[in-house]
Amino acid sequence: MRRYLILGGTAEARALAERLHALPDTLVVSSLAGRVRRPRLPVGQVRVGGFGGPAMLAAYLAAERFDAVVDATHPFAERISASAAQAAELSGTPLLVLRRPGWTEREGDAWHWVDDLVGAAALLPELGERVFLTTGRQGLPAFAECPQWFLVRCVDPPEPPLPARHELLLDRGPYTLPGELGLLRGHRIDVLVTKDSGGPLTAAKLDAARELGIPVVVVRRPATGAAPVLSDVAQALRALTEGDD
Ligand code: NAP
Numbered sequence: 001m002r003r004y005l006i007l008g009g010t011a012e013a014r015a016l017a018e019r020l021h022a023l024p025d026t027l028v029v030s031s032l033a034g035r036v037r038r039p040r041l042p043v044g045q046v047r048v049g050g051f052g053g054p055a056m057l058a059a060y061l062a063a064e065r066f067d068a069v070v071d072a073t074h075p076f077a078e079r080i081s082a083s084a085a086q087a088a089e090l091s092g093t094p095l096l097v098l099r100r101p102g103w104t105e106r107e108g109d110a111w112h113w114v115d116d117l118v119g120a121a122a123l124l125p126e127l128g129e130r131v132f133l134t135t136g137r138q139g140l141p142a143f144a145e146c147p148q149w150f151l152v153r154c155v156d157p158p159e160p161p162l163p164a165r166h167e168l169l170l171d172r173g174p175y176t177l178p179g180e181l182g183l184l185r186g187h188r189i190d191v192l193v194t195k196d197s198g199g200p201l202t203a204a205k206l207d208a209a210r211e212l213g214i215p216v217v218v219v220r221r222p223a224t225g226a227a228p229v230l231s232d233v234a235q236a237l238r239a240l241t242e243g244d245d
Helices: 011-021 056-063 078-091 117-127 179-184 204-212 231-243
Strands: 002-007 024-031 044-050 068-071 095-098 111-114 130-133 148-154 166-170 189-196 217-218
Touching: 011 024, 011 095, 011 231, 056 078, 068 078, 068 231, 078 189, 095 179, 095 189, 095 231, 111 117, 117 189, 117 217, 189 204
Parallel strands: 002 024, 002 068, 024 044, 068 095, 111 217, 130 148, 130 189, 148 166, 189 217
Antiparallel strands: none
16 A cells, blocks of 8 residues: 655645545545635545644654655745655655746736745835735735735635735635636726746736736745655656556
């Protein structure tokens, strides 16, 4: 029996869980942080909640005798990725990182790259007064002191502090081009702020911004560690099952 732990919370993690689950003599456990109220659940076994840091994750990997751990978390989930790298080393468990590619700028785009959300907030005065903020609910305090008006879109309600002038839109992808065009036009948006999350499910906002000539502030991804990084599910599946009969 081959045993895999997938650190998840992404579409790629769910897709990999499904592919591994379909293999004979294979146990797949997906791990979710438990941040989202109604998470999309992968097939196979699921555990929810933090491990309590790298040492505890290492102990779990060893106790459950996983053949490999896959870090398929979101590109901006830095702490769990660092924890996975340490825990893999501590427990001697092979680690694979599955990370979808970032987005690439295309002709007609007006992208402004920044290192973090504070950098994004600092750029806003020169880019516009009405902001579509799509960076998720966790980093919103970076915008709390901004005088601009914000359309804040996230999956679950955020905790304060929030920008003084904002409208909250609770929603989750996938989003469509007509839908995103309607939002940008309807709210007279001047500037879009996004993380470089990559992937097709939330990319329509970038197409909409291009079509309307709206500038986009893009937060760069944090660096990855030393483990091999694969960018799609089929590659990850091959790497995990290489050498199996
Ligand atoms: P984070 O800052 O990297 O992690 C914070 C803590 O949450 C970790 O130290 C760990 O707790 C726990 N944790 C995170 N992911 C976990 C997982 N898959 N399984 C078990 N514990 C986990 O992560 P985050 O940015 O809060 O993101 C949380 C989850 O949401 C991630 O799994 C990620 O894939 C998903 N997500 C994040 C974003 C984003 O923009 N950051 C967007 C979409 C989805 P312990 O130290 O106690 O183990």
